[in-house]
Structure formats: structure tokens, C-alpha cells
Amino acid sequence: MLKYLGKRLARSFITLLIILTIVFVLMRQMxxxxxxxxxxxxxxxxxxxxxxxxxxxxxxxxxxxxFFKNLFLHGDLGTSRIYRNNVPVTEIxxxxxxxxxxxxxxxxxxxxxxxxxxxxxxxxxxGRLFDHIGTAFIVFIQAVPAAVYYLFxxxxxxxxxxxxxxFDEENWVSWVLPVFSMSxxxxxxxxxxxxxxxxxxxxxxxxxxxxxxxxxxxxxxFTHIFRNAFVPMAQYIPxxxxxxxxxxxxxxxxxxxxxxxxxLVDVVKKQDNNMVQGIVLVFACVGVVGLIFGDxxxxxxxxxxxxxxxxxxx
Amino acid sequence: MGIxxxxxxxxxxxxxxxxxxxxxxxxxxFQFAEFDAKEVERTGxxxxxxxxxxxxxxxxxxxxxxxxxxxxxxxxxTFLQPYLPGQxxxxxxxxxxxxxxxxxxxxxxxxxxxxxxxIGQDLWSRLWQGTRTSLLIGLAVACIEAVVGITVGVLxxxxxxxxxxxxxxxxxxDNIPSTVVLILVSYMLRPGVGTIILAMSITSWIGMAxxxxxxxxxxxxxxxxxxxxxxxxxxxxxxxRNLLPYLVSVVMLRxxxxxxxxxxxxxxxxxxxxxxxxxxxSLGNLINEGRTLMMSPNLRYQLIYPTIILSIVTIxxxxxxxxxxxxxxxxxxx
Numbered sequence: 218m219l220k221y222l223g224k225r226l227a228r229s230f231i232t233l234l235i236i237l238t239i240v241f242v243l244m245r246q247m248x249x250x251x252x253x254x255x256x257x258x259x260x261x262x263x264x265x266x267x268x269x270x271x272x273x274x275x276x277x278x279x280x281x282x283x284f285f286k287n288l289f290l291h292g293d294l295g296t297s298r299i300y301r302n303n304v305p306v307t308e309i310x311x312x313x314x315x316x317x318x319x320x321x322x323x324x325x326x327x328x329x330x331x332x333x334x335x336x337x338x339x340x341x342x343x344g345r346l347f348d349h350i351g352t353a354f355i356v357f358i359q360a361v362p363a364a365v366y367y368l369f370x371x372x373x374x375x376x377x378x379x380x381x382x383x384f385d386e387e388n389w390v391s392w393v394l395p396v397f398s399m400s401x402x403x404x405x406x407x408x409x410x411x412x413x414x415x416x417x418x419x420x421x422x423x424x425x426x427x428x429x430x431x432x433x434x435x436x437x438x439f440t441h442i443f444r445n446a447f448v449p450m451a452q453y454i455p456x457x458x459x460x461x462x463x464x465x466x467x468x469x470x471x472x473x474x475x476x477x478x479x480x481l482v483d484v485v486k487k488q489d490n491n492m493v494q495g496i497v498l499v500f501a502c503v504g505v506v507g508l509i510f511g512d513x514x515x516x517x518x519x520x521x522x523x524x525x526x527x528x529x530x531x
Numbered sequence: 532m533g534i535x536x537x538x539x540x541x542x543x544x545x546x547x548x549x550x551x552x553x554x555x556x557x558x559x560x561f562q563f564a565e566f567d568a569k570e571v572e573r574t575g576x577x578x579x580x581x582x583x584x585x586x587x588x589x590x591x592x593x594x595x596x597x598x599x600x601x602x603x604x605x606x607x608x609t610f611l612q613p614y615l616p617g618q619x620x621x622x623x624x625x626x627x628x629x630x631x632x633x634x635x636x637x638x639x640x641x642x643x644x645x646x647x648x649x650i651g652q653d654l655w656s657r658l659w660q661g662t663r664t665s666l667l668i669g670l671a672v673a674c675i676e677a678v679v680g681i682t683v684g685v686l687x688x689x690x691x692x693x694x695x696x697x698x699x700x701x702x703x704x705d706n707i708p709s710t711v712v713l714i715l716v717s718y719m720l721r722p723g724v725g726t727i728i729l730a731m732s733i734t735s736w737i738g739m740a741x742x743x744x745x746x747x748x749x750x751x752x753x754x755x756x757x758x759x760x761x762x763x764x765x766x767x768x769x770x771x772r773n774l775l776p777y778l779v780s781v782v783m784l785r786x787x788x789x790x791x792x793x794x795x796x797x798x799x800x801x802x803x804x805x806x807x808x809x810x811x812x813s814l815g816n817l818i819n820e821g822r823t824l825m826m827s828p829n830l831r832y833q834l835i836y837p838t839i840i841l842s843i844v845t846i847x848x849x850x851x852x853x854x855x856x857x858x859x860x861x862x863x864x865x
Contacts, residue, residue, distance in 0.1 A: 233706075360842075361846065365841060466803075482803045485714050485715065486804065500711065
């Protein structure tokens with residue numbers, strides 16, 4: 218188990234390095250004009266000086282090496298150039314990460330609290346009215362782009378609650394709509410898969426046996442079937458947490474929430490390379506860690522699954 | 532030692548050949564047998580046809596059938612609309628015939644059926660132009676995803692030596708948040724339909740390839756494939772005839788689902804300002820224009836109409852994809 222984890226972590230680390238390198242190289246393919254607001258009026262010498270200041274006059278491998286040297290020896294991600302001049306990236310990101318994480322965790326909790334009972338009830342009342350309503354909801358949420366229904370939630374939700382469009386950290390009411398919007402996708406996802414797994418599970422032999430033994434149908438549903446059906450669900454939870462945090466790019470910029478997601482869009486457009494690298498690093502870390510946690514959670518919930526051989530790769 | 536011919540045998544032989552000749556003369560000796568349900572029962576033969584059964588199973592789902600027609604009608608209409616009488620050009624700014632002032636933000640009326648936008652262009656024409664662009668993007672992304680995804684997936688699953696390389700590659704690519712790639716690519720290249728399609732295709736094939744690979748690995752060493760290999764069937768034939776037909780239903784499902792998601796990504800990219808230039812109408816552009824005006828309730832129609840069309844299109848593809856994939860699964864053929 219520990220050996221497996223060690224290997225897994227080492228590989229994730231290498232993956233992170235490669236992702237960072239790719240993004241680093243990609244960002245440096247951007248047009249040079251984008252770095253200087255008054256490019257047309259600058260002399261060639263000024264441009265060269267500007268590039269040298271950013272370390273961009275050196276060959277690409279040297280730049281990459283320098284970047285990693287700074288990152289690992291000093292924990293330094295460089296300084297922001299445009300977003301906030303000469304402020305270290307880590308300093309800018311530090312207050313933003315908690316906001317995104319808070320928002321993501323709240324959305325995940327809402328999704329679990331609503332999605333799991335919904336899936337269970339849909340499986341219990343399969344083919345009845347509740348199942349049909351639930352299915353219609355799932356189809357709607359999965360088919361219609363989030364970018365569209367988020368807009369309408371913002372539009373009519375803020376009117377209904379009588380609050381402004383812009384997020385206000387102090388006012389708890391303004392947390393409601395972003396969290397609700399972010400959780401919708403996951404609610405549909407959990408309900409859909411839990412229903413599917415539970416329906417599959419309910420035709421198995423042990424359920425038949427329990428019925429013959431005279432176990433009440435509620436007990437079969439909630440203790441026996443639910444437990445077995447929940448195991449494959451567990452591995453989605455961390456990944457969907459990641460998706461919520463990343464998916465918040467749109468939500469955060471819609472409501473002007475001071476988190477990382479909205480910031481990413483901003484700094485990519487401003488070609489603030491160091492900022493982009495910093496944010497991508499955070500996102501990629503959350504993603505890799507999420508996958509590992511997903512597999513761990515499955516092992517914890519189901520003693521039949523073990524690491525090492527081929528497990529955890531379903 | 533010579534062959535001793537029994538006189539009786541000789542007679543029988545003669546009789547047989549005469550009979551045969553007579554039968555051949557009548558040209559009735561060999562005839563295609565008619566299909567007979569009773570005989571079929573006896574021999575276990577079946578006139579099962581895969582696509583026929585798929586089609587029949589699909590037609591049983593009335594809702595999906597209706598949605599197919601809706602999609603086809605919408606698709607046809609996006610091409611026909613500019614040629615219908617009484618239509619406005621999607622790009623022309625409409626001026627008031629009396630005063631010559633552009634008709635800005637005109638609410639829906641009998642002339643401009645869905646009103647005009649903030650610079651006076653006819654929203655009805657723009658809506659259909661935009662639907663065409665968005666459908667084109669969606670279809671292109673789905674096709675590229677299918678072609679690249681299937682090719683890579685088959686190589687990945689079938690060629691054992693490549694498995695390690697592709698798996699490592701997948702672990703890396705899958706960990707890069709696709710939104711980040713989408714933003715980076717559409718920022719680096721010049722905005723346009725091609726760029727948008729490229730940006731979305733770069734990430735979307737990965738999931739498809741992974742999926743195909745898993746399926747191929749499951750069925751690759753089944754007995755019928757082992758038998759084919761022992762008989763010396765060339766690899767391409769095994770792949771095309773033995774493996775891929777097995778995957779029709781799941782591939783179709785993924786393609787149908789990637790159309791709505793491509794249309795959605797277009798809306799998202801346009802929102803963050805990296806989408807198509809404002810001169811090319813698309814559902815993303817229209818929704819984004821509508822979004823900027825949504826705070827004034829009497830201009831909300833500019834947001835609502837594109838959204839309705841977009842919802843109809845995406846839901847249709849979603850439902851049709853699911854219904855078709857159910858129908859294409861031979862397990863559901865009766």
C-alpha cells in the first residue's frame with residue numbers, strides 16, 4: 218500500500234513537471250506585441266531590454282531550467298508583470314486560493330446532499346413520476362451548456378433575492394447563487410450515476426436472497442444496495458471537486474468573485490506569464506491530488522478493492 | 532486390377548444422369564429458396580439485419596424520432612432562411628426608411644420578427660446564421676473527435692508495444708485542465724471558426740481514445756478474434772470487421788454528446804472574449820451580446836431567443852444520441 222502510494226506520488230510529480238513545462242513553453246509562443254502596451258512606439262533596443270528583463274532573451278531550455286530552479290530552491294514563482302506590477306505571484310494567489318476552495322467545497326457539499334438522495338429516490342421509484350421528473354432535470358442540466366443556465370440563474374436569482382449581480386463576501390446571501398449554480402452539474406451527475414448503479418445492483422442475487430428472507434424493502438434499498446452502489450461513486454467525488462474548482466472560472470468571473478478562476482481568464486489575456494504558470498500549477502496539483510484521493514476513498518469504502526495489482530484503475 | 536462394374540450400378544448411374552439432365556433442362560434445379568418463417572424455426576436461420584433492427588428499435592422511441600425531425604428541420608432552415616422572401620440580410624444595418632436613423636434595439640414586430648440588436652441588425656436572420664455557425668462547429672468537432680479518437684484508441688488498444696507510451700501520454704494530457712488549454716489555444720491563434728474547432732478538438736479526442744482503447748482491450752482477445760488471427764486475417768480487417776462494429780453504439784453516443792458540449796464551449800470562449808469575431812454571428816456571440824443587455828428587462832428578448840434555439844438543439848442531440856445508442860446495441864434488439 219505505502220509502496221504503491223510512493224510510486225503514485227512520484228509519477229504525479231513528474232506529470233506536474235511536464236504540465237508546467239508545456240504551459241511554460243506555450244505561453245512563450247505568444248506574440249511579443251502583447252507584452253508591451255505601446256509596442257508600436259518602442260525602438261528595437263527597448264523591446265530587447267524589456268524581453269531581457271523578463272528573462273525571455275535566453276534560449277528556451279535555459280528559461281525552463283531557471284524557472285524550475287527558482288521554484289524548487291526558493292519556492293518562487295516569479296513576479297507579476299501586469300496584473301500587479303512586481304508583486305510576487307505567490308503573494309497574489311495566497312488570499313485567492315481559500316476563496317476558490319471554500320466555494321468549491323460548499324458546492325460539493327450541496328451536490329452530495331441533494332444529488333445522493335435524489336439518485337436513491339429515483340432508483341426506488343423507478344419508472345414512476347419522481348423518476349421521470351428527475352430524468353428530465355438530468356437531461357436538461359447535461360445537455361444545455363452551463364454557460365447559458367448560469368446566466369439565467371444570475372439574472373432571475375439576483376432579482377428574486379433582491380441582491381446585486383456582484384458577489385459580496387460579507388453578505389451570506391450572495392454566496393447562495395454561485396454555490397447553487399456550481400453544484401447543479403454535480404447534482405445531475407451524482408443522481409444519474411447513483412440511480413444507474415442502484416438499478417444495476419438491485420437485480421443481483423443477494424438482493425433476491427434478502428427479499429426471500431423477508432428484509433424490509435427500505436432496509437434492502439438503503440443499507441444493502443446503497444452501500445454497494447456508492448463505492449464506484451466515491452472515486453468521482455475528488456475529481457468532481459476539481460471540476461467544480463476549475464469550472465468556477467466562469468462563475469467567478471460572472472459574479473466577480475475574487476478567486477483564482479476569474480483571475481486566470483484575466484491574466485491569460487494580459488500575457489502575464491508568471492501568473493498563468495502559478496494558477497495552472499495550482500489547478501494541476503488539485504487535479505492530480507484529486508485522482509489519488511479518489512482511489513484511496515474507494516479502498517477505504519470497499520475492503521474488496523486493493524491497490525498494487527491492477528485495482529484502482531477502473 | 533480393373534474396376535468391376537455391377538450391371539445394376541451401371542443402370543442406376545445412367546438413370547441418375549438422365550434425371551439430372553432433364554432437371555437442368557427445366558432450369559429449375561437450382562433456385563433461391565424463398566424466405567419461409569416455418570423453415571427458419573427448424574434450422575435456426577435468421578434474416579436478422581443489424582441496421583434494419585437498429586432502425587426499427589430507434590423508431591419505437593417516438594420522442595427521439597420527433598427530435599430528429601426537429602434537428603433536421605432546423606438544419607435545413609439555417610441554409611434555406613436567407614433565400615426565403617421578406618428576409619433581411621444578417622449583416623446589414625437597418626435604417627428607418629423615413630428618418631434614416633438606424634433601428635436600434637427595436638422590439639420584436641411584424642417587420643423584424645425578433646427585433647433588432649444594438650446596432651440595428653435583424654435578429655431573426657442573425658439567429659439562423661448563428662445557429663448554422665454553431666452547428667457547423669459542433670459537427671466538425673464531433674467528426675474530428677471521432678476520427679482522431681478512434682485511430683489513436685485502436686492503435687493504443689491493439690498494438691501492445693504502444694500501450695505504455697500512450698498510457699503515460701494520457702496521464703499527462705488528462706491532467707491539464709481542458710479549460711486552460713481551450714483558453715491558451717484560442718488566445719494564441721487568430722480568432723475564427725477554424726481556431727475554435729482546433730482549440731476544442733485538441734482536448735476532446737483524449738476521452739474518446741481512452742474509451743475506445745478500454746473497449747478494444749476487452750474484446751481484443753475474445754475467441755472469435757483469436758480464431759481470425761489464427762486464420763491469418765490481416766490486422767486492418769480484424770480492426771475494421773471484428774472490432775469496430777462492436778463499438779458503433781458507444782461511438783455514436785459520444786459523438787452526439789460532443790455536439791452540445793462543443794456548442795457550449797463556444798458560448799464560454801466567447802464570454803471570456805476569445806471567441807469568434809463579432810462579425811461572424813454564432814450562438815455564442817448572440818448570447819454574449821444579449822448578456823450585456825440583460826439588465827434592462829425590455830431588451831431581454833435578445834438573450835432569450837438565442838438561448839431557446841440553443842437549448843432545443845443541444846437537448847435534441849443529447850436525447851437522440853442516447854436513443855440511438857440504445858437502439859444500436861444488439862442486446863436491445865428484441
